[in-house]
Amino acid sequence: MTARRTPVSLVVYYFGLIAMLYLPIAILFLFSINSNVTFSFPLKGFSMIWYQQLSHNAPVLNSARNSMEVAAGSSFAATILGLMVSILMMRYQFRGKGLLVGLSVLPLIVPYVVLGVALLLLFSAFHIDRSLWTVGIAHTVVALPYTLLIIGSRLAGFDASLEEAAMDLGASYPTTLRRIVIPMILPAAISAWLTAFTVSFDEFALALFLAGTQPTFPVYLFSQLRFANRLPIMIALAVLMMLGTLVLVFIAERLRSRD
Amino acid sequence: MFDRRITFWILFLPPLLWLAAFFLFPILLMGAFSFRADTHGALFSGWQLSFRQYANVWASQGFLRLLGLSALVALAVSLVVVVLSYPLAYFLAIYAGRRMGFYLVLLLVPFWTSYLLRVMAWKIMLGSNGVINSVLLYLRLIQQPLEALLYNRTAVTITLIYVWIPFAALPILAALQRIDPFTFEAAADLGARPLSQFLRITLPLSLPGVFAAFFMVFIPTVGEYVTPLLVGGSSGSLYGNIIQDFFTKAANWPLGSALSMVMLGVTLIFLLLATRLVNLRELLQ
Numbered sequence: 001m002t003a004r005r006t007p008v009s010l011v012v013y014y015f016g017l018i019a020m021l022y023l024p025i026a027i028l029f030l031f032s033i034n035s036n037v038t039f040s041f042p043l044k045g046f047s048m049i050w051y052q053q054l055s056h057n058a059p060v061l062n063s064a065r066n067s068m069e070v071a072a073g074s075s076f077a078a079t080i081l082g083l084m085v086s087i088l089m090m091r092y093q094f095r096g097k098g099l100l101v102g103l104s105v106l107p108l109i110v111p112y113v114v115l116g117v118a119l120l121l122l123f124s125a126f127h128i129d130r131s132l133w134t135v136g137i138a139h140t141v142v143a144l145p146y147t148l149l150i151i152g153s154r155l156a157g158f159d160a161s162l163e164e165a166a167m168d169l170g171a172s173y174p175t176t177l178r179r180i181v182i183p184m185i186l187p188a189a190i191s192a193w194l195t196a197f198t199v200s201f202d203e204f205a206l207a208l209f210l211a212g213t214q215p216t217f218p219v220y221l222f223s224q225l226r227f228a229n230r231l232p233i234m235i236a237l238a239v240l241m242m243l244g245t246l247v248l249v250f251i252a253e254r255l256r257s258r259d
Numbered sequence: 260m261f262d263r264r265i266t267f268w269i270l271f272l273p274p275l276l277w278l279a280a281f282f283l284f285p286i287l288l289m290g291a292f293s294f295r296a297d298t299h300g301a302l303f304s305g306w307q308l309s310f311r312q313y314a315n316v317w318a319s320q321g322f323l324r325l326l327g328l329s330a331l332v333a334l335a336v337s338l339v340v341v342v343l344s345y346p347l348a349y350f351l352a353i354y355a356g357r358r359m360g361f362y363l364v365l366l367l368v369p370f371w372t373s374y375l376l377r378v379m380a381w382k383i384m385l386g387s388n389g390v391i392n393s394v395l396l397y398l399r400l401i402q403q404p405l406e407a408l409l410y411n412r413t414a415v416t417i418t419l420i421y422v423w424i425p426f427a428a429l430p431i432l433a434a435l436q437r438i439d440p441f442t443f444e445a446a447a448d449l450g451a452r453p454l455s456q457f458l459r460i461t462l463p464l465s466l467p468g469v470f471a472a473f474f475m476v477f478i479p480t481v482g483e484y485v486t487p488l489l490v491g492g493s494s495g496s497l498y499g500n501i502i503q504d505f506f507t508k509a510a511n512w513p514l515g516s517a518l519s520m521v522m523l524g525v526t527l528i529f530l531l532l533a534t535r536l537v538n539l540r541e542l543l544q
Contacts, residue, residue, distance in 0.1 A: 006354040014350045014362070017343065021369040021424065024380030027390055031383060038388055081277060084270040092267060100271070103278045109530050110286075111482025113499040114519045117506045118285035121292060121516070141282050144274075173263040202373045205485050209506065218375045225379075225489075238376045249371045253364075 025242075032236040037229050050236040060237055063220035067201055070132050070216055074139035075196035081140065082147025082192055087181065089148075090155040091163075101148075108145040112205035115141070120209045130212035138206040143196035150195060150256060154188030155181075187255040194252035198245050217241070286523070293516035312517035322501065322518060326525065329498040332412060333480035336419045337427075337473050343420070344428040344472065349461075351428070352435035363432075370425035378489045381418040385409040385490065410492025418490050419480060427472040434468025435461070467537055474533035481529070482522055498522060 035047040054060060085104050088097065107115065119138050123130060162184075166176045182189075204218035211219045221238065224230045296309035316322050347366060355362045369377065384390045385408040392404040408414065438461065446456045484499030491497070502522065505515030 006350075010346060010350045010354065013346050017347060017424070018365060021366070021421070024377065024384055024421070025369060025372055027383060028376060028380045081274045085274050088267070088270050092270075094267070094271075100275060100278075103283065104274065107282060109478060109526060111479065111499065111522055111526060113482055113484045113502050114286075114289075114523050114526075115282070117502060117515060117519055118289040119281065120506060121289050121512065122281075122285040125288065137281050141278070144278075173266050177266065198371070202375070204375050209503075218373075221375060221379075235376075235379075238373060238379075242372050242376060245373065246368065246371060 028235055029239055032232060032239045034232065037232060050232040051240075053233050054236050054240075057233055059220065060233060063215050063217045064237060064241070066132055066214050067217040070136045070139060070207075071197045071200040074136040074143060074200045075193050077136075077140045078143035078147045078196040079151075079189055079193040081144055082151050082196075083182075083185075083189060085144075085148050086152035086155050087177070089152055091160065091181075104148050105145045107142045112142070116206045116209035119206070123210070130210055132211070132214055132216070134210040134212070135207045135216060136200075138210050139196075139200035139203055142203070142206065143199045146195050146199060147192035150192040151185055151188045154185045154256075158184050191252045191255040194248045194255075198248055198252075201241075201245065289516045290520055292513060293520050295513040295516075298511055298513060312514050315514055316517050316521060322498075322521075325496075325501060326498045326521065328412075329481055329483075330525075332416055332419075332497060333477050333483075336416055336423065336480050337477040339420050340423045340427045340476050341431075341469055341473050344424050345431055345469065347424075348428045348431035348435055348468075351432055366425050366428060374422065375485070375489075377422055378418055378486050381414070381421065382409065382490050385414055409490060410495060412491065412495040415487050415491040415495045415497070418486050419483065422486070423476045423480070427476050430471035430475060431465060431468040434465040434471070438464045470533070470537050474529070474537070478526060478529055478533070482526060 030043070032050055033046045033048065034043055035045040035049065036043070082104075085100060088094075089101050115138065119134070120130075123134050128134065163176050163180055166180050167173065171179065202218065203216075204222065207216045207219050208222065215223065217237075221234050224234050293312055294308050294310065296307055296311050351359050351362055351366075382389070386392070387404045387406055387409065389409070391408060392401075395401045396404065442460060442464070443456065446460050451459070482499050483497060484503050487495050487497045487500050488503075491500075498518075499522070502515055502518050505511045505518065509515075
């Protein structure tokens with residue numbers, strides 16, 4: 001193939017757009033080390049005061065812990081459910097398979113506001129108080145498509161004859177799943193779990209309807225937006241969380257692309 | 260194969276029951292609730308089948324007009340996003356070579372950043388004492404802060420475009436990568452100039468990815484309510500916001516349910532349209 005010279009305009013376009021994408025994030029970062037409460041240009045000075053105040057601001061840290069709990073629980077459940085559906089999808093033929101798989105992927109399409117109010121209605125109808133549990137249940141539903149697709153694509157790439165060999169050698173099907181299938185797809189399962197964790201951790205549209213007296217971090221952040229003087233602390237924590245999320249995403253991507 | 264059948268039920272029942280209880284049933288319940296006539300009494304007492312809520316939705320021009328407007332905003336957002344991300348995907352697929360992985364991660368980091376945070380960043384950018392205004396004031400280009408930047412539909416549109424750009428590049432990139440490199444070589448050997456090669460070979464072959472990107476942005480954007488809540492203010496609200504209002508502030512759940520069902524119906528129609536278009540394209544190849 002003849003060497004193709006990269007058009008300069010395309011390179012300029014790429015890096016220009018990348019700069020535009022990073023600019024608001026960079027401004028948030030600046031905001032978190034800005035010594036002033038309002039962000040007016042030019043900046044008066046820098047300080048770590050917001051990060052220091054963060055360490056003894058109980059409500060903020062509480063909401064962060066709530067988010068952690070919801071994300072840990074819902075991502076675990078979503079990974080188990082995704083694992084179940086993906087094994088059925090790739091290794092079984094049965095009537096209603098399309099229905100089950102379709103139902104599992106559909107939460108990707110249904111608007112969050114619709115799912116949020118529908119679940120709110122369900123919990124109210126059965127007199128279930130809103131709590132971190134109700135948020136976690138909703139997050140399990142919306143994280144399932146991701147875990148299913150990640151684990152399913154790994155399962156599709158791995159030969160079913162290994163399982164047949166194990167069973168020919170006398171292993172029962174549950175044993176085959178436990179000793180052959182699960183270890184093979186473990187990296188994908190961990191990647192799915194991390195992805196579901198980040199989906200839940202960041203989720204606001206459903207949590208706003210379903211969080212009770214204990215807010216998750218995004219819900220708490222939203223409730224604090226009215227108070228301009230509390231914003232820098234919130235943004236400081238959000239910046240820390242962004243870094244944490246990025247680490248998780250990188251690990252998830254690494255595990256997923258390892259084949 | 261007895262144990263295989265037992266395993267089947269162990270694998271089959273939990274996800275089915277979970278989805279039935281927390282996905283299918285709530286939506287059916289909401290559908291049933293939308294046929295409730297009034298808001299008096301407990302949730303499920305004195306229930307009479309009535310089409311009154313749907314009649315309300317139909318009679319009040321405002322709701323349907325807002326739905327149309329939301330679809331228009333979503334259309335504008337998805338078109339701009341697809342046009343802006345196509346060159347990104349093209350650069351990554353054709354010219355980035357060995358460094359594609361790095362360039363792709365660079366593009367995706369903003370997408371992995373908290374959604375609420377990115378929307379808030381735009382609030383700080385556009386606000387009356389925000390970044391753009393302070394810079395303009397500092398440079399003495401304006402005397403008074405511009406109020407028109409934030410809390411309107413333009414702010415919502417800009418923010419949504421910003422949020423979706425990295426995401427839309429992915430399906431286009433995947434479609435471009437599926438094109439056999441020898442196709443380009445053949446076209447060049449036969450004397451196609453770069454522009455006609457792009458217009459007659461690359462672009463048509465990447466159209467499935469373009470359609471996929473379009474719908475992957477369009478469908479969630481029609482139902483969006485968080486971005487308008489933060490940067491839209493009262494004049495920039497979208498259809499999702501009135502659903503939210505009827506379930507929170509206004510507390511008219513039957514009407515809110517009817518509005519939700521309309522939203523769901525519209526979304527499913529768009530989904531159907533999307534699968535038609537994308538499949539049709541693949542059949543043509």
